[in-house]
Amino acid sequence: xxxxxxxxxxxxASVGDRVTITCRAxxxxxxxxxxxxxxxxxAPKLLIYAASSLQSxxxxxxxxxxxxxxxxxxxxxxxxxxxATYYCQQSDSIPYTFGQGTKLEIK
Amino acid sequence: EVQLVESGGGxxxxxxxxxxxxxASGFTFSSYWMHWVRQGPGKGLVWVSHINSDGSSTSYADxxxxxxxxxxxxxKNTLYLQMNSLRAxxxxxxxxxxxxxxxxxxxxxxxxxxxxxTVSS
Numbered sequence: 001x002x003x004x005x006x007x008x009x010x011x012x013a014s015v016g017d018r019v020t021i022t023c024r025a026x027x028x029x030x031x032x033x034x035x036x037x038x039x040x041x042x043a044p045k046l047l048i049y050a051a052s053s054l055q056s057x058x059x060x061x062x063x064x065x066x067x068x069x070x071x072x073x074x075x076x077x078x079x080x081x082x083x084a085t086y087y088c089q090q091s092d093s094i095p096y097t098f099g100q101g102t103k104l105e106i107k
Numbered sequence: 108e109v110q111l112v113e114s115g116g117g118x119x120x121x122x123x124x125x126x127x128x129x130x131a132s133g134f135t136f137s138s139y140w141m142h143w144v145r146q147g148p149g150k151g152l153v154w155v156s157h158i159n160s161d162g163s164s165t166s167y168a169d170x171x172x173x174x175x176x177x178x179x180x181x182x183k184n185t186l187y188l189q190m191n192s193l194r195a196x197x198x199x200x201x202x203x204x205x206x207x208x209x210x211x212x213x214x215x216x217x218x219x220x221x222x223x224x225t226v227s228s
Contacts, residue, residue, distance in 0.1 A: 034214055036152075043202055043218035044144075044152065055207075055216060087152055091213025095168045096142075096154040 006099035023088035032092035116222030129203030
């Protein structure tokens, strides 16, 4: 199975900050990397697919980059509604696997 | 509006069985691959299983293989997960999710609201 490792596991930031979350795959997955946002008690929401494609309706302050084994999710200017847990997920091969999550908290 | 609504969760004893359902609406259910993803209490997301659009092809995580069965009824726009020989470690919120596009991509959107399964004596 492909292991996905996110860093950091938690992050404190302020409204307006630029934030970057990284995700590393245990083997090359090309651009088969997706990002989800999950708020407490809610289902995850797809933000970015295929490493850098913004899902419809997702604000432009979210962006994704990377290929191979190293990927990043960037939020250019944090808004209050962005405080949540973020997960990366590889869709290169079955079983699909997720990172352990990055909890983004208000500083 | 595209919507997925899970049901069937509850408390079950170890070794017991449960069948989850996911009712789909707002899209052509029979055209999409569908998935189950679970999340243990305070834990991360784990992909469980998927099924192709006509139900002829399925895959499972090793942790549930041989115990869980995914199926679908395209006439009823409903996805199922039959869970047998349940263990304490199967305790989780179970989400159904649709593949984003018509071809299988492994991009999950949308998701249902989840249904809680608790395995305990």
